[in-house]
Amino acid sequence: MRRETGLTPPSRAPLSISDGEGTGVRPSAPSPSEMERGRGGEATPSRGGVARALRDHWPTPVALILVAVVWEAWVRWTHTPAYLVPAPSAILGRAVGGWQYFLGEATVTLAEAFAGLLVASAGALSAALVMAHARWAERAFFPLAVVVKVTPIVAIAPLLIVWLGFGPAPKIAVAALISFFPILSNAVTGFRSVNPRALEFFHSLHASRREILLELRLPHALPYLFSAYKVAMTLSVIGAVVAEWFGADHGLGHVIILANANFDMTTLAAAVLALAIIGISLYAITDALERRCLFWHESNLSTQVDR
């Protein structure tokens, strides 16, 4: 109750209005330090550190180790040959022993995936911006985007190789095509999902489209963009790998195809392990970034309540 009735006695003097050209004007956002202070301990789970992480997440590694142990025991017990099912110890041994090799190939695939993601982002974000402002643009171009989305990527990958050659270009193209749609559809929804009263407040001040975009639409779209990128990041890696199957001399996709041809399941599995690590890392990085940027959003506020 006390919070509602004012924390200080009302000041008697009338409010002073300062001269706009004088020293008093500070028409900018608060300084980074101010923002930081307000955010401190808000949603970043920094307190507790390692001990807390262990307490919260111990079931994950335990389950993984359990699966690996059962798998290993089964392979040894049944004397399954490595060209059918390699043992976890063999896969790990190959991965660790050839880590420079796998790292090099992974870098190639990652570079293609990221280039594709960049191309897709540039296209999808600018298209979404136009569509969010003009319904006709959405009606004209969104069906095209749906066509791109429903076309099986495997079906057009060989075609892209014919068109773009054996260099990195077709891999980037496939990665871009596969990650284009989730970014586009989420961004359109995000740019539109502003609080209508907040939008009217901006209109009542005659704010420009650019100001409304930067101050209102873009921050409002962030939760949507983060879910888009969680999907698109991993998809772009898949796109790059698939494109590598159809003609490449580097990359994890190339490693997989080569190992498959040689019945070298251990190397194949090690490459898959590398892909899994890449996927999990990308997801974890996006997720951590999201928690940091979206401390104000319902999705994070509700998890705080859960704890």
Place this chain on the structure above:
Amino acid sequence: MDPGQSIVVREVSKVYDDAVPPIEALRDVDLTVEPGRFVSVIGVSGSGKSTLLRIVGGLTEPSRGSVEIAGTAPRDAQHRKSIGFVFQDPALLPWQTVVANVELPLRVNRSAHRATRYQTDDLIDLIGLQRFRGAYPHQLSGGMQQRVALARALIHAPSVLLMDEPFGALDEITRGTMRYELLRIWSQTRKTVLFVTHSVAEAIVLSDTVVVLTGQPGRVNDVVPIDLPRPRDESVEQSRAFLDLQARLRAALMGD
């Protein structure tokens, strides 16, 4: 101290043509708010009171008639940043602190070159949230959020303050204290205020004049001057004059 500017509404009618069948929201509404006055518009749901406020604020165009703020059209007033709006939904930016939210009007439409503004610290002191300067909206109660919205509507020193049921979403007790908070803040700033509400008591406590809209389409049924002495506090709601006014306004709302 900026005394605020006048609001003149002349024979405003509004028909929503895109609805089937078309909805007539307002018919021939005349209304004048003198500079520095506090005028409330009351009416039951659907009487067009919010539509009227949106037309005054330039968010909706009237079908007929005209509105002038300080002698110019609402759109021009928007251009000059002469309007401060408070809605029922505080509509704060959830990713920004109290300070950044209050200062939002200073960051947009900068070409308007308004020579005057309030000091952020002064306004935050005035709304009693100095301990919450760095807080985010989700850390504030509904009443506190609405006070931030009020400070945000004042920071650019607008000539008129337009309020659309600003306490409508608050609980009864908070609502009862917020009206005196608003009175106190208004007495320090003396803006021209057009205030829309469906609470008779709120309208009486706050206003110099209460305009009653009735019917569908809404028309001005009565204009009641409130001659209760200022400053007013909670005791005013027990006074004889208050009860008489309340009875009169209730009757007018029923359409007598």
